[in-house]
Amino acid sequence: MAQINPSILSADFARLADEAEAVRGSDWLHVDVMDNHFVPNLTLGVPVVESLARATDIPLDCHLMIEDPDRWAPQYIEAGAGSITFHVEAAAAPVRLAREIRAKGARASMALKPGTPIEPYEDLLPELDMLLIMTVEPGFGGQAFLDIMLPKIRRTRELIARHGLELWLQVDGGVSAATIERCAEAGADVFVAGSAVYGAEDPAAAVRNLRELADKSSAVAWWACEH
Numbered sequence: 528m529a530q531i532n533p534s535i536l537s538a539d540f541a542r543l544a545d546e547a548e549a550v551r552g553s554d555w556l557h558v559d560v561m562d563n564h565f566v567p568n569l570t571l572g573v574p575v576v577e578s579l580a581r582a583t584d585i586p587l588d589c590h591l592m593i594e595d596p597d598r599w600a601p602q603y604i605e606a607g608a609g610s611i612t613f614h615v616e617a618a619a620a621p622v623r624l625a626r627e628i629r630a631k632g633a634r635a636s637m638a639l640k641p642g643t644p645i646e647p648y649e650d651l652l653p654e655l656d657m658l659l660i661m662t663v664e665p666g667f668g669g670q671a672f673l674d675i676m677l678p679k680i681r682r683t684r685e686l687i688a689r690h691g692l693e694l695w696l697q698v699d700g701g702v703s704a705a706t707i708e709r710c711a712e713a714g715a716d717v718f719v720a721g722s723a724v725y726g727a728e729d730p731a732a733a734v735r736n737l738r739e740l741a742d743k744s745s746a747v748a749w750w751a752c753e754h
């Protein structure tokens with residue numbers, strides 16, 4: 528079943544506990560950490576993740592858009608994150624980092640910016656629990672979905688199938704009721720949605736609607752039919 532991870536980047540930062548409650552039934556809460564170096568925007572850090580982990584039962588999916596994730600990732604696990612995504616463009620030693628994240632008890636995930644190809648990282652996939660394909664340039668919510676990422680999603684799903692991996696494939700950026708079906712058809716099974724969820728009148732209903740659309744598309748998709 529498709530997983531829907533609302534991004535709190537589009538939530539009210541002064542009311543994060545309520546905003547988590549507003550998306551009850553979501554699989555994960557997506558937390559965008561930005562340092563104004565790796566991306567031209569600044570959001571939140573370890574203390575906020577620590578408080579949020581105490582305030583909600585929904586597990587936290589921390590997307591680190593920061594320099595030096597090798598140094599910072601362990602602190603986010605200690606703060607309570609259940610999944611850590613680092614950017615391959617920023618990591619000094621992605622294999623060592625993925626192993627350290629797993630050893631500390633969190634799920635290890637690696638993100639690719641739109642201009643970063645998947646092919647050089649094929650041999651690294653068994654080290655990961657999730658791969659994130661960015662469908663916008665990271666840094667801001669509310670941007671338009673990049674359709675040109677669909678072939679990369681498809682090729683990544685093919686690699687996962689070829690190697691028989693239990694790897695989740697996440698998409699992040701511009702995912703909405705208008706674009707989620709294309710992502711699911713191409714091979715994504717974890718969907719981040721910020722503005723499409725928190726911009727809706729009823730965020731929990733928006734999550735249910737997105738999940739239904741994704742489930743319908745993936746049920747008939749080539750990559751799901753094979754199992």
Ligand code: DX5
Pocket residue numbers: 534535536537557559590663664665666667668669670699700701702719720721722723
């Ligand atoms: C962008 C962030 C996304 C962002 C998505 O850099 O990584 O998680 O919140 O927002 P929407 O869904 O509005 O594109």
Ligand code: ZN
Pocket residue numbers: 534557558559590699719
């Ligand atoms: Zn994100």
